[in-house]
Amino acid sequence: MTSPLAExxxxxxxxDFIGQEHxxxxxxxxxxxxxxxxxxxxxxxxxxxxxxxxxxQIIATQSDRPFYQLSAINAGVKDVREVIDKAKKxxxxxxxxxxxLFIDEIHRFxxxxxxxxxxxVEKGWITLIGATTENPSxxxxxxxxxxxxxxxxxxxxxxxxxxxxxxxxxxDSVLKSKGHVLKETEALIQFSGGxxxxxxxxxxxxxxxxxxxSCDITNAMVQSLIQxxxxxxxKSGEEHYNVISAMIKSIRGSDPNAxxxxxxRLIEGGEDVKFIARxxxxxxxEDIGNANPTxxxxxxxxxxxxxxxxYPESRIILSQCVTYLASSPKSNAxxxxxxxxxxxxxxxxxxxxxxxxxxxxxxxxxxxGYGTDYPYAHNFExxxxxxxxxxxxxxxxxxYIPGNNTxxxxxxxxxxxxxxxxxxx
Numbered sequence: 001m002t003s004p005l006a007e008x009x010x011x012x013x014x015x016d017f018i019g020q021e022h023x024x025x026x027x028x029x030x031x032x033x034x035x036x037x038x039x040x041x042x043x044x045x046x047x048x049x050x051x052x053x054x055x056x057q058i059i060a061t062q063s064d065r066p067f068y069q070l071s072a073i074n075a076g077v078k079d080v081r082e083v084i085d086k087a088k089k090x091x092x093x094x095x096x097x098x099x100x101l102f103i104d105e106i107h108r109f110x111x112x113x114x115x116x117x118x119x120x121v122e123k124g125w126i127t128l129i130g131a132t133t134e135n136p137s138x139x140x141x142x143x144x145x146x147x148x149x150x151x152x153x154x155x156x157x158x159x160x161x162x163x164x165x166x167x168x169x170x171x172d173s174v175l176k177s178k179g180h181v182l183k184e185t186e187a188l189i190q191f192s193g194g195x196x197x198x199x200x201x202x203x204x205x206x207x208x209x210x211x212x213x214s215c216d217i218t219n220a221m222v223q224s225l226i227q228x229x230x231x232x233x234x235k236s237g238e239e240h241y242n243v244i245s246a247m248i249k250s251i252r253g254s255d256p257n258a259x260x261x262x263x264x265r266l267i268e269g270g271e272d273v274k275f276i277a278r279x280x281x282x283x284x285x286e287d288i289g290n291a292n293p294t295x296x297x298x299x300x301x302x303x304x305x306x307x308x309x310x311y312p313e314s315r316i317i318l319s320q321c322v323t324y325l326a327s328s329p330k331s332n333a334x335x336x337x338x339x340x341x342x343x344x345x346x347x348x349x350x351x352x353x354x355x356x357x358x359x360x361x362x363x364x365x366x367x368x369g370y371g372t373d374y375p376y377a378h379n380f381e382x383x384x385x386x387x388x389x390x391x392x393x394x395x396x397x398x399x400y401i402p403g404n405n406t407x408x409x410x411x412x413x414x415x416x417x418x419x420x421x422x423x424x425x
Contacts, residue, residue, distance in 0.1 A: 005175070005204040006197040009168055010054050012061060018167070019160040019196075020051060020153055030055075030151055034062055041121045041128035043106070043136050043145070046153025049195030052131035055153075056102040059129065066099035072108035077116045084120040098127055106130030107139035114141045121147050155194025162189070164196055168203055179214030180207050187222035202226060243269065244279060247322070251280075252287045256326035263315075263322050273314045277303035280321055291331035291405040298324055331403030341399045351391035384418055398424045 011017045014024045014031055023030040033039050039059065044052040060067035068083050080101075087099050101120075103109070120126045121144065128148065132139060136150055156164070162185050169175050169182055188206075192199035206222055215221075247262035266276055277299070284299035302321040306314040360370035375385040388395055402408035402415070402425065412425045419425075 004201060005168060005172060006200040008172055008174070009164075009200060010057075012058065014058055014062065017051065017054070017058065018163050019156045020055075023151055023153065024055070033149075034059055037063070039063060039127055041126075041148045043130045043132060043140060043148050043150045044153055045132050045134075045136055045150055047155050047194060048133055049192075049197035049199070050153040050155060051196065052153060053102070053104060056100070056129045056131065060100045060102075063100070065127070067102065068099060069102045069104065072103055072105040072113075075103070077113050080113065080116045084116075084125055087120065087125045098124060100129055101126045102129045102131070104131050105133070107132040107134040107136075111141055114144050118143055118147070156192075156196055156199075157194075158189055161185070161192060161194070161196065161199055164199060165203060168200060175204070175207050178207055181214065181216050183216045184219040184222075187219035187226075188217075191222065191226050244271075244276075248279060248283055251283055251322060251326040252330065254326055254328075254330065256323040259322045259326040260319055263318055267311070267315050267318070273306045273311060273318070274303065276318060277306050277321075280318075280325060284325060286335040287330055287332055288325060288328050289331045289334035289403070290408050290411060291329040291333075291403055292407065295325055295328050329405040329407070331405055331408055333401055333403045333408060337400035344394060344397065344399075348394060351393055354388065354391060356387070357389065386419070386422075396422055401425065 014034070017024050020028070022028060025031065030042075044055060046052060056069075057067065068086075070079055070083070083101055087101070101117075106114075117126075117128060121128050128144075130140070130148070136145055140148075165182055165185055165188060169180060188199060188202055191202050202222070203217075206217055206225055209225055243262055243265050247259055247266065250258035250262055263276070281296070281299040281303055284295040288295040298321055302317055305317045309317065355369045356372060356374040358365070358370040360366045365371075375387050377383050377385060379385075390397065402412040415423070416425050
């Protein structure tokens with residue numbers, strides 16, 4: 001049985017490795033560490049198909065070290081300890097000191113599983129190489145992270161991917177025998193999403209579709225065979241938060257075009273429609289607030305609508321809301337106000353409520369002065385009477401400072417007309 005093209009083409013040396021120049025190029029930091037012989041335990045962090053496993057195997061080969069590989073999907077603490085015991089004793093698979101233990105998808109290891117690695121890494125019994133698609137800051141325990149060097153792998157660029165395609169057709173004996181000619185690469189690259197493994201698997205699928213005669217590989221041919229381009233999007237991983245963050249920041253930055261692009265990424269990635277709508281409600285208050293109170297109304301109505309409608313029609317409602325919020329005046333004054341108020345509460349504690357503001361449902365409470373001298377605003381001209389509503393210890397503190405926009409400038413002028421110089425509006 002013939003192995004997959006991506007496996008057949010896996011490079012065996014740094015010189016054959018395509019891409020990641022910042023790591024393994026002639027001036028790459030990882031190449032320097034390998035060639036010097038002073039290789040630390042390390043975490044390879046990057047998207048799928050960027051060469052993490054390949055790099056680990058190359059490192060073991062060029063370092064002339066024993067190599068042992070575990071997958072966090074099906075390995076447990078027992079498996080880890082067995083490897084460490086062999087490394088300590090220099091027995092069995094490991095005949096020299098300091099073997100390399102490669103753990104694929106190390107972010108799937110629990111805290112206890114990661115803890116099992118600590119002493120071995122610290123004592124130098126093994127050199128750990130962990131591969132992860134998730135942010136190590138969130139997924140790797142701090143003790144293990146502090147003992148490892150993190151190297152970031154980037155998605156392959158267009159030039160790298162084209163080089164892989166041409167190498168495959170020229171050097172792979174199976175594909176070379178077919179005599180196919182690569183006329184266009186855009187569709188193959190688009191479908192790959194920067195994933196070299198996916199790129200090569202797609203190329204192999206296209207080539208095997210024409211078993212007998214050689215043919216020209218074109219964009220139209222690829223598109224006819226690969227009907228849908230699945231968007232890389234892990235709803236439980238970092239990319240989930242990256243994309244929603246990009247949408248929120250685009251709305252905050254008043255760029256409706258970027259905002260609707262990131263919305264499309266969320267939709268195509270299968271994001272929960274209610275999750276998107278909830279984030280829009282939060283943004284409507286946090287980033288727009290009283291600059292345009294209608295924003296919160298629209299965002300809330302959007303949540304109600306998409307909950308009822310669902311996909312695919314909800315995309316239209318979400319688009320209306322996102323483009324409206326992005327095009328709206330912005331103010332974080334309400335957001336800052338509650339943040340500052342909470343900060344002061346934490347600093348000053350539970351200050352007593354002034355007697356005039358206390359509820360007095362019983363005779364005893366009334367006799368103690370609860371509610372005394374409270375001015376009921378509607379009994380006064382303009383529905384206002386100046387009064388101290390804050391505890392004396394923090395009286396006069398300004399929390400809400402209206403933003404510099406049409407609606408909040410109106411609010412500022414109104415508040416100044418009521419309070420004068422008491423608050424710094």
